[in-house]
Amino acid sequence: MDSARELLAAERQQALRRLAALTGDFDDVVAASRDSNADDEHDPEGATIAFERSQVAALVLQVQGHLAEVEAAIQRLEGGTYGICERCGQPIAKARLEARPAARTCISCASAAR
Template structure:
């Protein structure tokens, strides 16, 4: 009898030898440069102002403007008289009394007079500004938003420089996009 022969498989039919699984290789990646810090924005550029509004003109009758001018000039003269009298009173009270109680009373009166003098000086400046605005042809325009101030408001308060809306916002300390630096300086002076 013939001996059975071992069957041999061809190399192709044999199972492949087990190999270790290999990790996929990573592509070389260049290191990232350090992130640049964003430049700090200047504080003045933090709030961009909108473009200036188109110029508005207000047309009042010349007779009406003459009446307003006369009212402003009369008010300026009245304030100048009050300021002059207050300064004279302050100068007259300077070291006049030797009694301690009288000097204390005079000191109180002087402080009161100085406070009133300050108020009158501020109003004088407003009147002078209104007269300048009349002469420059911009009287009756709100200095904050540029819109016309109603005629009735100007008749009641001839040195008004803001419309009622802007005046209310200023009174509530609501910042307005069109506020100019002069108003900011004025606000700073009010807090001193």
């Protein structure tokens, strides 16, 4: 389980770094919209500031969701239920946990849920 702990810690750190970078990007987009008096909604040259802000906000939500999944996996690890499928109760394959350390279900249950 030490390798699982290391994988989850690395996933958590990566998510936190990504979140910090995206938050900085979001702040930059907001600052750009504040400093600009251009009518970007009708600018034929490309994406609007509102569109960029929306994209960054969606990415922030995605990373926050992943971070919550990783933190839940850390709690399962501490509680002794990490690596057990939440749907069927069988062990989750080691290869799946290496690929997706925060996985809650085995491959069979994940495939059936689709």
